[in-house]
Amino acid sequence: MSGAMTERHTLGEDEAAPLAGLAARVRELIEAAVLTDVGRDEARAVADEIAALTERLRAVRRDAPPFLVTGAHRIDRQAGNPVSGPLNPVAPPVDLDATADGIVRGEFTLNDVYEGPPSYVHGGVSAMVLDQALGMAAAQTGVGGMTATLELRYRRPTPLGMPLTVEAKASRVEGRKIYASGTITGPDGRVTVEATAMFVTPQNFLVQER
Numbered sequence: 001m002s003g004a005m006t007e008r009h010t011l012g013e014d015e016a017a018p019l020a021g022l023a024a025r026v027r028e029l030i031e032a033a034v035l036t037d038v039g040r041d042e043a044r045a046v047a048d049e050i051a052a053l054t055e056r057l058r059a060v061r062r063d064a065p066p067f068l069v070t071g072a073h074r075i076d077r078q079a080g081n082p083v084s085g086p087l088n089p090v091a092p093p094v095d096l097d098a099t100a101d102g103i104v105r106g107e108f109t110l111n112d113v114y115e116g117p118p119s120y121v122h123g124g125v126s127a128m129v130l131d132q133a134l135g136m137a138a139a140q141t142g143v144g145g146m147t148a149t150l151e152l153r154y155r156r157p158t159p160l161g162m163p164l165t166v167e168a169k170a171s172r173v174e175g176r177k178i179y180a181s182g183t184i185t186g187p188d189g190r191v192t193v194e195a196t197a198m199f200v201t202p203q204n205f206l207v208q209e210r
């Protein structure tokens with residue numbers, strides 16, 4: 001079980017860079033595994049080699065994914081985040097930045113690893129990217145929160161292998177509730193997915209922050 005966010009080891013840039021490089025290679029491996037057409041013997045041989053590499057990495061293991069020193073907010077410091085974490089091979093990764101006026105924006109491309117309907121992005125993957133962007137926008141208001149509701153409108157299919165943009169902004173704060181909305185836009189500038197969400201800051205989190 002992962003430890004609380006406050007107990008995480010924080011990686012310096014020199015420590016993070018080779019681990020991000022490792023994740024990038026594993027990302028390539030995942031895509032190669034999805035698309036390979038090698039024969040059965042070769043697939044078994046490669047699987048054995050990968051198992052050996054996995055054991056080498058497991059030899060020295062953390063209790064929980066580390067943080068990065070970079071990033072102004074706790075949420076963009078999570079090195080293992082499945083959307084934006086540079087150390088997580090499952091993350092595309094989406095590099096999310098926030099402007100001074102609280103708009104969170106990121107450009108990204110999703111390959112065949114994220115396919116849902118043939119040649120289009122899986123709707124759950126779009127939801128995950130939007131949850132993260134809206135969550136980060138909510139955090140720009142001060143304290144972030146847990147996603148309590150997330151509503152999506154899939155306007156048109158989101159293409160694979162093309163540059164996409166995600167944008168999000170918090171609209172209002174009511175006590176512990178933070179409302180945010182956002183979109184994913186395709187290469188033609190047309191919105192493919194719209195999202196609205198409500199985040200709730202847990203009471204215990206407010207106590208920890210004081």
Ligand SMILES: CCCCCCCCCCCCCC(=O)SCCNC(=O)CCNC(=O)[C@H](O)C(C)(C)COP(=O)(O)OP(=O)(O)OC[C@H]1O[C@@H](n2cnc3c(N)ncnc32)[C@H](O)[C@@H]1OP(=O)(O)O
Nearest residue numbers: 075131132135136144145146147148149200201202203205
């Ligand atoms: C933890 C903070 C993290 C910050 C870092 C950012 C990381 C971000 C990562 C980025 C993205 C990734 C993000 C992720 O992936 S977050 C992971 C996905 N989300 C979760 O797992 C959330 C699970 N749920 C909970 O933890 C609790 O239920 C929460 C914290 C949401 C509320 O439990 P709490 O005990 O505190 O609430 P309360 O009962 O005192 O109610 C308070 C008010 O809220 C209203 N309400 C509550 N729930 C709902 C609901 N579902 N719909 C509508 N309304 C709801 C409620 O009516 C009341 O309103 P009012 O009666 O006062 O008007």
